[in-house]
Amino acid sequence: xxxxxxxxxxxxxxxxxxxxxxxxxxxxxxxxxxxxxxxxxxxxxxxxxxxxxxxxxxxxxxxxxxxxxxxxxxxxxxxxxxxxxxxxxxxxxxxxxxxxxxxxxxxxxxxxxxxxxxxxxxxxxxxxxxxxxxxxxxxxxxxxxxxxxxxxxxxxxxxxxxxxxxxxxxxxxxxxxxxxxxxxxxxxxxxxxxxxxxxxxxxxxxxxxxxxxxxxxxxxxxxxxxxxxxxxxxxxxxxxxxxxxxxxxxxxxxxxxxxxxxxxxxxxxxxxxxxxxxx
Amino acid sequence: xxxxxxxxxxxxxxxxxxxxxxxxxxxxxxxxxxxxxxxxxxxxxxxxxxxxxxxxxxxxxxxxxxxxxxxxxxxxxxxxxxxxxxxxxxxxxxxxxxxxxxxxxxxxxxxxxxxxxxxxxxxxxxxxxxxxxxxxxxxxxxxxxxxxxxxxxxxxxxxxxxxxxxxxxxxxxxxxxxxxxxxxxxxxxxxxxxxxxxxxxxxxxxxxxxxxxxxxxxxxxxxxxxxxxxxxxxxxxx
Numbered sequence: 001x002x003x004x005x006x007x008x009x010x011x012x013x014x015x016x017x018x019x020x021x022x023x024x025x026x027x028x029x030x031x032x033x034x035x036x037x038x039x040x041x042x043x044x045x046x047x048x049x050x051x052x053x054x055x056x057x058x059x060x061x062x063x064x065x066x067x068x069x070x071x072x073x074x075x076x077x078x079x080x081x082x083x084x085x086x087x088x089x090x091x092x093x094x095x096x097x098x099x100x101x102x103x104x105x106x107x108x109x110x111x112x113x114x115x116x117x118x119x120x121x122x123x124x125x126x127x128x129x130x131x132x133x134x135x136x137x138x139x140x141x142x143x144x145x146x147x148x149x150x151x152x153x154x155x156x157x158x159x160x161x162x163x164x165x166x167x168x169x170x171x172x173x174x175x176x177x178x179x180x181x182x183x184x185x186x187x188x189x190x191x192x193x194x195x196x197x198x199x200x201x202x203x204x205x206x207x208x209x210x211x212x213x214x215x216x217x218x219x220x221x222x223x224x225x226x227x228x229x230x231x232x233x234x235x236x237x238x239x240x241x242x243x244x245x246x247x248x249x250x251x252x253x254x255x256x257x258x259x260x261x262x263x264x265x266x267x268x269x270x271x272x273x274x275x276x277x278x279x
Numbered sequence: 280x281x282x283x284x285x286x287x288x289x290x291x292x293x294x295x296x297x298x299x300x301x302x303x304x305x306x307x308x309x310x311x312x313x314x315x316x317x318x319x320x321x322x323x324x325x326x327x328x329x330x331x332x333x334x335x336x337x338x339x340x341x342x343x344x345x346x347x348x349x350x351x352x353x354x355x356x357x358x359x360x361x362x363x364x365x366x367x368x369x370x371x372x373x374x375x376x377x378x379x380x381x382x383x384x385x386x387x388x389x390x391x392x393x394x395x396x397x398x399x400x401x402x403x404x405x406x407x408x409x410x411x412x413x414x415x416x417x418x419x420x421x422x423x424x425x426x427x428x429x430x431x432x433x434x435x436x437x438x439x440x441x442x443x444x445x446x447x448x449x450x451x452x453x454x455x456x457x458x459x460x461x462x463x464x465x466x467x468x469x470x471x472x473x474x475x476x477x478x479x480x481x482x483x484x485x486x487x488x489x490x491x492x493x494x495x496x497x498x499x500x501x502x503x504x505x506x507x508x509x510x511x512x513x514x515x516x517x
Contacts, residue, residue: 170363173330174425176350177357178377179432188380192367 079156087164109214139221159201287336314489356429371409
């Protein structure tokens with residue numbers, strides 16, 4: 001043994017470990033991916049195109065995009081504001097705030113949906129008040145947005161807090177001593193410093209917002225063509241034994257995941273270059 | 280411009296960082312704030328800059344009370360230990376930053392800003408490097424850019440927080456010389472923080488020696504060496 005490093009494993013062990021890792025990835029990740037795609041196109045490209053363009057599917061796609069288009073900007077603004085406050089200022093209760101930001105990650109999606117039913121549903125706390133005024137939140141777009149915002153709440157903030165904490169306050173202080181206003185400092189100094197991290201967070205937030213099933217399922221009411229998002233539409237089709245259509249819509253969601261993955265990898269690559277350039 | 284500091288106190292969570300500090304810095308003086316870490320020298324500099332607010336006391340520039348003014352409105356130049364250059368901007372854009380964020384009414388025109396940047400690059404002996412990014416410069420060059428950037432709006436007061444702290448000995452000496460020349464040339468009032476007494480004594484007209492949030496002695500270097508006023512001063516210098 002002598003000079004051999006403790007980290008050097010015998011070649012056989014190394015090969016076995018790598019084979020196990022690749023086999024696991026193939027079995028758990030690549031096989032399902034392949035299954036979704038092959039099922040989606042089993043009846044041919046025409047059937048796939050018909051399935052994703054029939055009215056209910058189009059309504060589901062539109063609704064999914066709309067919900068994400070509202071929820072993602074909201075959580076982006078909140079995430080940047082929270083990360084800025086946490087990383088650049090000293091105040092009491094910071095640890096509590098960070099813990100609360102992470103809460104949606106540890107709460108079951110069913111609960112994330114049920115809280116809104118409890119608050120705004122017909123039997124909920126504000127139920128009668130809302131019914132009197134003819135405002136519908138549950139089984140309608142506002143409920144879907146609320147549930148999605150809750151579930152995707154941490155993505156942007158969590159991405160930015162460690163980044164902004166590591167960057168410290170010196171750049172902002174420099175801008176201030178040079179006569180910049182708070183807004184100018186944010187726009188010209190803070191935002192460029194966090195742009196890649198922010199894009200990365202927004203991307204993950206969007207992927208989750210479009211793909212969320214559990215919480216959205218509770219508040220949706222499953223009204224075809226009206227309150228079904230893409231993941232819910234997939235389930236409805238599947239339960240009706242309409243496998244080709246179900247997998248066709250599922251393949252769109254899978255595509256979203258693949259695009260997200262590609263963009264994420266590209267960003268990581270850019271991001272690393274930007275971080276290296278800072279030092 | 281002269282700087283008057285009267286009875287300034289500041290506490291961080293539980294320990295006092297500054298304990299009723301008063302200091303009179305004359306127009307055109309070059310002053311060093313010297314002391315061990317935790318003596319309050321950086322806090323005092325940041326209070327002069329407006330980056331920290333004192334709990335008691337006041338700060339005046341000439342006749343103007345700036346205690347309540349923001350850092351942005353004090354008209355100072357500030358140089359940070361680790362440069363704090365904006366990594367996504369070129370050297371020229373970094374230097375021009377103070378001018379480009381001015382309100383449209385008072386902001387110089389594009390050509391004028393360009394001329395000013397060229398002039399500042401020459402002042403800090405980095406002509407022609409305007410198109411580089413900070414990451415492409417050495418430590419000494421970065422600190423020169425930071426200095427040029429701090430001078431862009433023509434401040435009367437220049438504040439420097441351990442400006443040579445991150446540099447090696449040779450670059451340090453060169454930069455010291457450059458700083459002293461610029462100080463004379465622009466008729467600045469300069470205050471810099473250091474924990475290196477040799478640096479303070481070679482560069483400054485007067486040295487303020489701080490210990491545990493108080494000023495132990497404020498005098499020209501020769502006088503401090505000849506007549507140290509306390510045991511702390513004697514031990515710190517030996």
